[in-house]
Amino acid sequence: MxxxxxxxxxxxxxxxxxxxxxxxxxxxxxxxxxxxxxxxxxxxxxxxxxxxxxxxxxxxxxxxxxxxxxxxxxxxxxxxxxxxxxxxxxxxxxxxxxxxxxxxxxxxxxxxxxxxxxxxxxxxxxxxxxxxxxxxxxxxxxxxxxxxxxxxxxxxKLLADVGLVGYPSVGKSSLITCVSAARPEIAEYHFTTITPVLGVVRVDDEKSFVMADIPGLIEGAADGAGLGHDFLRHVERTKVILHIVDASGIEGRDPVEDYHRINQELKKYSERIARRPQILVANKMDLPGAEENLERLKKLAEEEHIPIFAVSAAAHTGLKELLQKTVELLDNYVEEPEQTEEEKVYDADKMEDPDKITITRNDRGDFIVHGKALEKLVAMTNFGNDEALRRFQYIWRMKGLDARLKKRGIQEGNTVRIGEMEFEFRE
CATH class of the missing domain: 2.70.210.12 (GTP1/OBG domain)
Structure with missing residues (x-):
C-alpha cells in the first residue's frame, strides 16, 4: 500500500x-x-x-x-x-x-x-x-x-512505541520481519525501504508493542537531505529507539562512526529525541569481521551508558533477549515534558477587537475596509431590501466610516470594498 x-x-x-x-x-x-x-x-x-x-x-x-x-x-x-x-x-x-x-x-x-x-x-x-x-x-x-x-x-507522524534507526542496508527490514508479521520489501541495495513500515511485536500473551521500520537516515537529514525531515518526523513519536548497526562492516562502513553520525543528526534535529532511551543492536553477527567490531561496539555502549545486544536477523539469534530488554524500557518509560514556548500573556488592550476597523488601499486605488464585525454585517445584509439597506447605512454612520474614509482622502465615485462587496462612495 x-x-x-x-x-x-x-x-x-x-x-x-x-x-x-x-x-x-x-x-x-x-x-x-x-x-x-x-x-x-x-x-x-x-x-x-x-x-x-x-x-x-x-x-x-x-x-x-x-x-x-x-x-x-x-x-x-x-x-x-x-x-x-x-x-x-x-x-x-x-x-x-x-x-x-x-x-x-x-x-x-x-x-x-x-x-x-x-x-x-x-x-x-x-x-x-x-x-x-x-x-x-x-x-x-x-x-x-x-x-x-x-x-x-x-x-x-507514526504512532509507534519503538523506532528502528540506522544507515541503509544495516538490516532493519530483516529485523522487523523476524519479530513481527510486517513484510517490507527486502533486497541487496540501498534505500529498499522508502516508506515507514509498522509491525506489531508480540513478546508473550500479555506483552506487545508497535515497532516502526523507518527509512534509512543519512548525513544532513536534519537539514532535509535525503529522506531528511520525512524520516525524522516519524521518530518524534517513538518511546524507545533501536539503533541498528552493521557489526560486520561488510560494505566498508565503520559501525562506530555510523552510530555517532546518526545520533548527531538526531541531536541536530531535536535534543529531546536524542535523549530517548536507546538500545545499540549489533546486527549481522553471523558474518565475518563481526566479532572484531563487537568489542569496539561494547566499549562504545559502555561509554554511552546504553545496553547492547549482538544479534543476527538472518540467523534469528539474540532476538529474544533484545525484545525482552525493549519491553523493560517501554515499561519504565516516562514521557519527557515538552519544552513549551514562553508562557503567553494576553493583554486585553492588545487583543484583536472584532469592532476594530482599519482602512487600506489596493493597487487600483480602491479603499479596503477591514473589520471582523463589519465584514460579517456586510455578508449577512440583504442589500436588495430597502429597510435592510437603511439599517446598514445607519450602522455605517454610527461607526463614523464616512469621516474616516474622507480622512484617508476618498473622493466622490471612489470604490469601497468590504469583504466580498463593493460600494461606490457618495456623499
Missing amino acids: QFIDRTTIMVKAGDGGHGKSAFRREKFVPKGGPSGGDGGRGADVIFVVDPNLNTLLDFRYHRKFKGENGENGDIKNQYGANAPHCIVKVPPGTIVKDADTGEVIADLTEIGQQAVVAKGGRGGRGNAKFASSRNRTPSFAELGEPGESKTLLLEL
Whole structure:
C-alpha cells in the first residue's frame, strides 16, 4: 500500500441559513406582527481519528470537503434546521496546520479524538427578531453567515512505541520481519525501504508493542537531505529507539562512526529525541569481521551508558533477549515534558477587537475596509431590501466610516470594498 504522510486539502464549512421575512396572515388577526423564523446553523467540518486508517492516501484523491448549509427560516416563526456536521476521518498521529500561517490547529493522536477545523456560519435572524417599540413591523431579515474556509496542511507522524534507526542496508527490514508479521520489501541495495513500515511485536500473551521500520537516515537529514525531515518526523513519536548497526562492516562502513553520525543528526534535529532511551543492536553477527567490531561496539555502549545486544536477523539469534530488554524500557518509560514556548500573556488592550476597523488601499486605488464585525454585517445584509439597506447605512454612520474614509482622502465615485462587496462612495 502506498504511504502518504503529508498532503494539502481545502475545507469549507456550511453557510448559515437565511432568516425569513414574513407576517402573520390569519383570519381575525388583521394586524399580525412579523413572524419570520431564523435560519439554521451551517455544518462544522470536524476531523475524527479513525483507528482503521494508517495513511493520508485518501486525501490525495479527495482534497475538498464542504459542509452543508443550514436551512432557511420559514413563516410562523419556524426555525431552519441546523446542517449535520461534515465528518472527515483521519489516521491517528495526524497534525493539522493552517497552510497559510503554519499554526497548528490540532494534534490528533487518540482514537475517537475530534477537532473542529472550520466552523459553520450561524443562521440569519428572521424579521421577528428585529421588532421593537420603534419599529413594530420590520420587513427585513438577515442572510446566513458564511462558513469558514481554510486551506489545511495535514502531516502524519507514526504512532509507534519503538523506532528502528540506522544507515541503509544495516538490516532493519530483516529485523522487523523476524519479530513481527510486517513484510517490507527486502533486497541487496540501498534505500529498499522508502516508506515507514509498522509491525506489531508480540513478546508473550500479555506483552506487545508497535515497532516502526523507518527509512534509512543519512548525513544532513536534519537539514532535509535525503529522506531528511520525512524520516525524522516519524521518530518524534517513538518511546524507545533501536539503533541498528552493521557489526560486520561488510560494505566498508565503520559501525562506530555510523552510530555517532546518526545520533548527531538526531541531536541536530531535536535534543529531546536524542535523549530517548536507546538500545545499540549489533546486527549481522553471523558474518565475518563481526566479532572484531563487537568489542569496539561494547566499549562504545559502555561509554554511552546504553545496553547492547549482538544479534543476527538472518540467523534469528539474540532476538529474544533484545525484545525482552525493549519491553523493560517501554515499561519504565516516562514521557519527557515538552519544552513549551514562553508562557503567553494576553493583554486585553492588545487583543484583536472584532469592532476594530482599519482602512487600506489596493493597487487600483480602491479603499479596503477591514473589520471582523463589519465584514460579517456586510455578508449577512440583504442589500436588495430597502429597510435592510437603511439599517446598514445607519450602522455605517454610527461607526463614523464616512469621516474616516474622507480622512484617508476618498473622493466622490471612489470604490469601497468590504469583504466580498463593493460600494461606490457618495456623499
